[in-house]
Amino acid sequence: MVNNFEELEVWKECRNLRKQVSIVLKSFPSEEKYRIVDQLIRATRSITANIAEGHGRYHYQENIQFCRQARGSLTETLDHMICATDENYISDEQFNNFRNQYILCLKLLNGYIAYLQKMKLNQSSKLNG
Template identity: 35%
Template sequence: MNRAHKKLDVWRESVALATYIYKVTEKFPGAEIYGLTSQIRRAVVSISSNIAEGAARFSSKEFGQFLNVAGGSLSELDTQIEIAFNLAFLTDEEKKEIDNRIDAISAKLAGLIKHTRKKAAEK
């Protein structure tokens, strides 16, 4: 296993976001453990997991498909964070921190998707 994903900034940042999200969601109401807490955690873990799985593929086209799934999970997370904030499960500071991290990951993911599309088109 070459673990190419560990060389990607976007993967490292998405793992850091997942770690932060797990800590923040620990204080969510207990009634949400199988609801919003679970959905948020699943979505945030899916981001780095799909980047890693795609990086292990042998074609740029396949990698790009997994990056698109990671982007979808990032959008899911963004929506779920908005709901959690509206329900007062997150502070203003936590929301801002998460939003900043989502924006940074989104930009890096978009750049990597563009790069893999270009690489796939060259073949």
């Protein structure tokens, strides 16, 4: 039983991804501050924020919806990091390290969504049974 979102493995790993991206952003050119840097900050913060907000809703369907939003922000982050690679703001090694963390986060998020869907189904079958 998880008492708060900070105990969720998915939130912890997405937090690690956010911190990893934040470190990389420090080397981006200043002219990108209000472009890709701002977009990446917003997207990565949205991932963990949506997981946290969903957890605080105490209803499976709402939690699932917020986790889907988090997954969208995670995918948006991948696209921005691909752009950063295309613009030579980050190295291939930095991108590959990011991609590995992205894959882990995506797997955990999909697993958490599947778990929530299963719990929702179990809850509704108990109510209808």
